[in-house]
Amino acid sequence: MRLFRKKRVLMLLFTTFVMLLFFNSNWMSWFYPIHFKEEIKLQAEEYDVDPYLIAAIIRVESNFKTGKESSKGALGIMQLMPNTATWAMEMAKLPEVSLDRIKHEVSPNVQLGTWYLSSLIKQFDGNRTIAIAAYNAGPGNVKSWMNKGLWDGQLETVKEIPIDQTRHYVQRVLYYYEKYTDVYDKF
Known part of the structure; x- marks a missing residue:
């Protein structure tokens, strides 16, 4: 007894x-960790982008693993294509950033990826859903879908994105964005 x-x-x-x-x-936060918080926060403030959105894109693109190169050649934790990265480096006036640094170092990758994301958000008049799709498929493709009436760019119609990979990408980024904003009180 x-x-x-x-x-x-x-x-x-x-x-x-x-x-x-x-x-x-x-x-x-054990299930939804955010790594490199200081770097994300710094670049989010610099380029006026929601840090949770940056973290969600990194989670989907590379799961915060550094030094990654995709089978298609995308580089680093934000998985920037070399042509996009080169263009963004010129437009953002970042001469100290190189493709090698983007692949292997967190700081320049997050800086350039955040600048690019910011430029997409501005290009699409603040519509983050369209910007997320453009980050994956390219702004030209997204504009084409919208001009042809295949997708209206709204959050509610994400299921109408005509390319499976981009549709799933946008859904996953939005899922992690929602989780991060629910889980973390502040960045």
Whole structure:
């Protein structure tokens, strides 16, 4: 009988500890971590982009793994295509940034990726959904879909994006964006 009481007390203590842990900490951040927060925050402020959106794109593009190169040649944690990166470096006037640095270093990759994302958001009059699609498929393709009436660029009609990969990409970025904004109180 005493052994049974000891087990019940230990189980009650353990359950209480686990409940306190979950209620007093941001345990969901274990499932939705954001790495490189300082760099993301710095570039988000510099280019006026929501840091959770940057984090969501990084999560979908590379899952925060540095030094990545996709099978199509996209570089770094924000997976910038070399032609896009070269164009963005010229437009953003970032002479100290190089393709090699973009591939291997977080700071220049996040800087250039955030600048590019900011330029897409401005190009599409603040519509982040269109900008996310353009980040994946290119602004020319997205404009073409919209001009042909294949997609109206609205959040509610994301399922109408004519290319499966881009449609899934936008849905995943929006999913992680929502999770990050729910899980984290502030960046």
